[in-house]
Amino acid sequence: MKDMPETQGLVIVGEAECERLVGRKDAFDAVEAVFGAMAKGDAWNFPVVREAIGYADALYGFKSGFDKAGKVLGVKSGGYWPGNMDKGLTNHQSTVFLFDPDTGQLAALVGGNYLTAVRTAASSAVSIAHLARKDAKVLGMVGAGHQSQFQLRAAAEQRDFEKVVAWNPHPEMLPKLGAVAEELGLPFEAVTQEQLGAQADVIITITSAFEPLLMKDWIKPGTHIACMGTDTKGKQEVDAALVAATTVFTDEVAQSISIGEAQHAIAEGSLTEDRITPIGAVINGAHPGRSSDDEITLFDGTGVGLQDLAVASVAARLAEEEGSAKRVSL
Known part of the structure; x- marks a missing residue:
């Protein structure tokens, strides 16, 4: 992940930390940069998987890609559960997995709900x-x-x-x-x-x-x-x-x-x-x-997917720099 300090183990950044750390300017800059990298051929998305699972009227899938310019590799897993609002949850649920592009090791696990909303807003902005x-x-x-x-x-x-x-x-x-x-x-x-x-x-x-x-x-x-x-x-x-x-x-x-x-x-x-x-x-x-x-x-x-990976990478980097990221060994 770009500019992230090297650490041992898996970094975990929860929803609350993402919301506290990643502001609209952070998301705007990350999304703008990755769109520019895509247009230059320096970043690319992989085919999207998105399917109705036949349960809870839910749609579930994966978005993934690699930003060679930013050295960000990963996948967002999640989807849309239309009944969640009645349960006090957001309908969109997702988690981002970031991998070290040099080794393939899982580097970070980042909550994706807030980041999905803020990166979508950044995209229109x-x-x-x-x-x-x-x-x-x-x-x-x-x-x-x-x-x-x-x-x-x-x-x-x-x-x-x-x-x-x-x-x-x-x-x-x-x-x-x-x-x-x-x-x-x-x-x-x-x-x-x-x-x-x-x-x-x-x-x-x-x-x-x-x-x-x-x-x-x-x-x-x-x-x-x-x-x-x-x-x-x-x-x-x-x-x-x-x-x-x-x-x-x-x-x-x-x-x-x-x-x-x-x-x-x-x-x-x-x-x-x-x-x-x-x-x-x-x-x-x-x-x-x-x-x-x-x-x-x-x-x-x-x-x-590259939008999600870009903002998740920012969240992981900021959490590491601040020292608030949880870290576990697999």
């Missing part, structure tokens, strides 16, 4: 930083679940927003998101989907929907959309015609066309793979990103 109009004033939030609060906090740091408008299929969940906006000093308004599209300069979708929640005709010119919920075949948050009408960027093209938001436009032939650009190319300066104030840009954030 990176897209806003590089693709949204500089004068964006209204942030639109589609979704009000657990991860939406992370998304709102991270997005608010990227532009001088003056207002947050939000819609959620379950309106009773919106007040919690509104409380975060109030904490950030931003006026908050619950609106219809059409009103959200008409007002928002930046839109983040963070749901588990399997049907479009935003339609092409509702979105105004110059909007940046970060689609962060679609990470499985069949999921969908926005109209395929909207995707096809935008300039599309993504974390990884292979996932975008197969399990990401672009899958539907690709399937109907309205979008081709060569029109999807890795956001790392923008980060590295190989692609200009937004070309005009009227252009609608879309980031298809499918979630890649």
Whole structure:
């Protein structure tokens, strides 16, 4: 793991330590760097395994990869348990395993729940930083679940927003998101989907929907959309015609066309793979990103294993430096 002190045994970093040690800036920097490394061919993800286990309506799988530039090798194991909220747990459960790339030995075991939320928010924040109009004033939030609060906090740091408008299929969940906006000093308004599209300069979708929640005709010119919920075949948050009408960027093209938001436009032939650009190319300066104030840009954030490994490596390094990491021998 990059910059980690050499120690004996397995480092264990729990959820509480991850939340205390890894801030939004740490996550942003780690995710931005790994996207850049991916675009240069210095880091790559391995094929994703994600399956319904036939029990508890759960989805379970593995995301893994190797960042040669950052010397980070590992796997995130976990998934989605929809009944967890009723048990006082988050629906997304995961753990990150980091290995020494020089020896293959297990080097760290890191709680993945908080890190999944903070790295997902960092991913959309990176897209806003590089693709949204500089004068964006209204942030639109589609979704009000657990991860939406992370998304709102991270997005608010990227532009001088003056207002947050939000819609959620379950309106009773919106007040919690509104409380975060109030904490950030931003006026908050619950609106219809059409009103959200008409007002928002930046839109983040963070749901588990399997049907479009935003339609092409509702979105105004110059909007940046970060689609962060679609990470499985069949999921969908926005109209395929909207995707096809935008300039599309993504974390990884292979996932975008197969399990990401672009899958539907690709399937109907309205979008081709060569029109999807890795956001790392923008980060590295190989692609200009937004070309005009009227252009609608879309980031298809499918979630890649290298994001998880990057932030977990930061957590392990910080815990080691602080001396708070537990250590055991296998």
